[in-house]
Amino acid sequence: MRKSFKLRDLDCANCAAKMEDAIRKLDGVNSATVSFMTQKLTLDADDARFDEILQQAAKVCKKVEPDCTIVF
């Protein structure tokens, strides 16, 4: 399943790159892009575990940039 989410308060381009890198390494993620320009996360992950993976991705974002939240 492939879905896009808006990212709120993503303020730094380098952070976006770091998030993307970390989310890609999560188990079950087929592909992920974090676009600083459009402030969007596009996540392609296992259907069955999608919500769980999304929660993990949100945690990763928080870790890299604590102010940043994924808008569900």
Add this chain to the structure above:
Amino acid sequence: MTKKQKRMLIRILASGVLFVGAVLLPLSGWAELAVFLVPYAVIGWDVLWRAVRNIAHGQVFDENFLMALATIGALAIGEYPEAVFVMLFYQVGEWFQSYAVNRSRTSIAALMDIRPDYANIEVDSQLHQVDPEEVSVGDAIVIKAGERIPLDGVVLEGTSTLDTAALTGESLPRQVQPGDDVVSGCVNLSGLLKVQVTKAFEESTVSKILDLVENASSKKAKAEHFITRFARYYTPIVVLAAVALALLPPLFTQVSWLDSIQRALNFLVVSCPCALVISVPLSFFGGIGGASRAGILVKGGNYLEVLAKTEIVVFDKTGTLTQGAFNVTAIHPDHCDQSQLLELAALAEASSDHPISRSLLEAWGQLPDRSRVTQAEELSGRGVKAVVDGKVICAGNDKLMDEIGVTWHPCHHVGTTVHVAADGVYLGHIVISDQVKPDAQQAIAALKAAGVHKTVMLTGDAKQVGEAVAAQLGLDEVHTQLLPTDKVDRVEGLLKEVSPKGALAFVGDGINDAPVLSRADVGIAMGALGSDAAIEAADIVLMDDKPSKLAQAIAIARRTLAIVRQNIVFALGVKLLVLVLSALGLANLWEAVFADVGVSVIAILNAMRAMRTAKQ
């Protein structure tokens, strides 16, 4: 300006004033430090706080940490003004960056502001505004003058002119009347239109386009990947170098500890990769946004990169270089006058759906009186046979004439020839041909001028016809009588001619050429207004049907790439220079701040130029 940006601006100004005050006060020692700490705290508290918080999260080499370390280090060795200034300037840079990025985001969002807000549905002769997503296929909607067409459909009632500029970049309005297809996203300029919806909102052109543009930034260019990878190594290496620079020289040479620590602090300030990380995607984003304003949709930065190095352009003929609509171009009667010949041919072909029959009827321009025609039969691959006004009329190609034993003569006009015979007597022939698009010749010339080595045309059409078109347009190569699979083979052959650094672009109308579109380095579909197959199959979509847009697309791609390259070379060059100068003790913190924030600002300003490309 957002609230956050306003608050930051006030902090920058306040801290700036306090900083100037601190510089002017004739103090020394602890008092001086105390006075400088005030503007430092005003401008830098959040950076320090984030640095601490992020270390707790395991994020060591982030920019907050580096800035905090560099400025605290400067304070520790007594460089108070430098410390405050570095922090102040860093925040100015950050502020500017967020302002610039925000601005380009909103202006690109405005460019793509084609999303319709509502649809008017008629219920009991009263108009109701509903969400376009709630309208289903087959419903009739009403579009008033000045409103945006919310869903794709067919005009039931009313005539009007449509502004398609938001989709195609074309400023000339388009006329529509009952029976015409209309696409969502266009603006109804004059009359009231009643439209029957043919596609649900998610399937409508406007949704497809928005989807495409919004997802464009997820396909990243090589340059973007390079930069993020570079950033991952650059910062740790520079920080390690800073540590080495602080510790080693005093141990082994005459350089004092104070000097070496100063040099190391410079390294920390320069170690942020921000300028690069922000300016490269911003340039691509701007280029894609600028292109979409001109009616050129690019599905990702990577395609701009490929398009910029195009060496060979391969065109499909029908519908791409030619209009794809057959017109009668010559009528040569032998024993009757022109209108009689056309009338007989049109009536004989009246019941056929073949494009040739339709163009004959169109040229004749009257509604056929079916009672005059009997026993019409279609002779596949040859023509038609029918009884018109009691005479047996045969209309078709030379094979048909040979079959019925009529002597015919060829025509000197290039095109498809329809011979007509009545009761076994040759009456003459009509030539039908596809017309070249008005800007096709100019398009080929513009590509040549842009440095494209070779232009090739592939067509399934007859040799004679294809070669005539190729000669007229000045194409370098033409291959005729090809089946769709032959086209793929030809493209594969041509791909071998492309140099390792070059690329091959294929331009088609999206009908029947999906395999070729995907085989080429970059597949371009044109005339996509209303054809979602084309939007899906291609990498780049030209919304209107003008081949001359291709040269413009290449120009935009090249300009964007040039800006990206300038930014990479400039930012890396200045950083390296300042690193070397710092290591030798020839640069101070002021220069280091310039190499960080100043370069960032200049690179962003440069990147924003990419958006303006399409205005020419």
